[in-house]
Amino acid sequence: MNCPECDGKLNIPDDAAVGEIISCPDCGSDYEISKKDGSNIELKLAEKVGEDWGE
Amino acid sequence: MITIKIGGSIVDNLHPTTIADIKKVSQQGVILVHGGAKQVTQISEALGKKQKFIVSPSGIKSRFTDQETVEIFTMVMSGKINKTIVRMLQKNGINAVGLSGIDGQILQADRKKKLIVVNEKGRKMAIDGGYTGKIREVNASLIKSILDQGYTPVISPVAISEEYDFLNVDGDRAAAYVAGKVKADRILFLTNVDGLLMDNKLVKNLSLSEAKEMLPKIGHGMEKKVLAATESLEMGVNEALIANGQKENPISSALSHDNCTVITK
Numbered sequence: 001m002n003c004p005e006c007d008g009k010l011n012i013p014d015d016a017a018v019g020e021i022i023s024c025p026d027c028g029s030d031y032e033i034s035k036k037d038g039s040n041i042e043l044k045l046a047e048k049v050g051e052d053w054g055e
Numbered sequence: 056m057i058t059i060k061i062g063g064s065i066v067d068n069l070h071p072t073t074i075a076d077i078k079k080v081s082q083q084g085v086i087l088v089h090g091g092a093k094q095v096t097q098i099s100e101a102l103g104k105k106q107k108f109i110v111s112p113s114g115i116k117s118r119f120t121d122q123e124t125v126e127i128f129t130m131v132m133s134g135k136i137n138k139t140i141v142r143m144l145q146k147n148g149i150n151a152v153g154l155s156g157i158d159g160q161i162l163q164a165d166r167k168k169k170l171i172v173v174n175e176k177g178r179k180m181a182i183d184g185g186y187t188g189k190i191r192e193v194n195a196s197l198i199k200s201i202l203d204q205g206y207t208p209v210i211s212p213v214a215i216s217e218e219y220d221f222l223n224v225d226g227d228r229a230a231a232y233v234a235g236k237v238k239a240d241r242i243l244f245l246t247n248v249d250g251l252l253m254d255n256k257l258v259k260n261l262s263l264s265e266a267k268e269m270l271p272k273i274g275h276g277m278e279k280k281v282l283a284a285t286e287s288l289e290m291g292v293n294e295a296l297i298a299n300g301q302k303e304n305p306i307s308s309a310l311s312h313d314n315c316t317v318i319t320k
Contacts, residue, residue, distance in 0.1 A: 047168070054117065054187040055212055
């Protein structure tokens with residue numbers, strides 16, 4: 001599967017699960033696996049979240 | 056006016072002179088913001104609610120705050136810890152008023168919809184954000200009116216979301232936002248070390264830009280205090296201090312820049 005942003009090749013492990021974040025090795029864009037049905041995978045741009053997680 | 060953040064780990068271990076020291080500066084207006092993460096964990100587990108901790112991609116371990124946890128968090132922070140501090144101040148002649156960030160919407164925050172964690176396979180993963188948040192607004196006029204009437208507000212780091220959820224917010228950053236929004240002159244983070252230590256050496260003075268540059272090199276825990284310090288300075292606070300709360304007269308000692316970290320614009 002290729003990066004929607006730069007068309008670079010995304011390395012998605014076979015056992016990747018919904019919710020996992022895939023980073024493009026070429027442009028660094030982060031994608032979240034939104035759906036997985038066998039080898040059919042849908043990605044969406046991952047939300048940028050800071051690290052302020054409370055006490 | 057000064058905002059003082061008491062770290063959770065020192066609430067039980069403050070130097071006996073601390074309260075009398077707070078009294079000395081209380082005339083110029085003191086706002087206390089506290090933490091208490093360790094006590095939340097202890098009481099949660101005593102109640103049979105095992106705390107789940109998650110790890111961020113940069114290695115920061117944090118509590119996962121689900122619905123039950125945020126309720127316990129609110130009980131412990133705004134109940135036991137907040138009232139223990141208020142009682143301690145009252146006993147020493149400081150007319151303190153304990154408040155949570157929920158009361159009068161003192162701390163308004165945006166709930167984090169997602170968190171990025173490292174899963175058991177060592178890979179990054181997005182999970183439901185639970186009940187944590189980032190502060191968006193502070194009801195500064197309420198805090199000021201409490202101060203104007205001669206009371207010392209003591210604020211717990213529980214914020215309210217747009218959907219009126221309780222949110223677990225970081226105490227250091229809550230203190231920074233409070234200080235910034237009420238236009239405090241100074242913010243003081245009392246902790247269990249002398250200040251920012253780099254290569255085991257105390258960093259005594261930093262400018263705002265030096266502090267921001269240094270952030271990625273600072274260890275977890277202290278990094279959040281330095282970040283909060285920079286945020287408060289950017290919001291107009293004149294001076295941020297990080298000092299040891301376990302030594303004699305920790306407040307006046309920090310205000311005179313004795314063996315602590317001072318960050319200024």
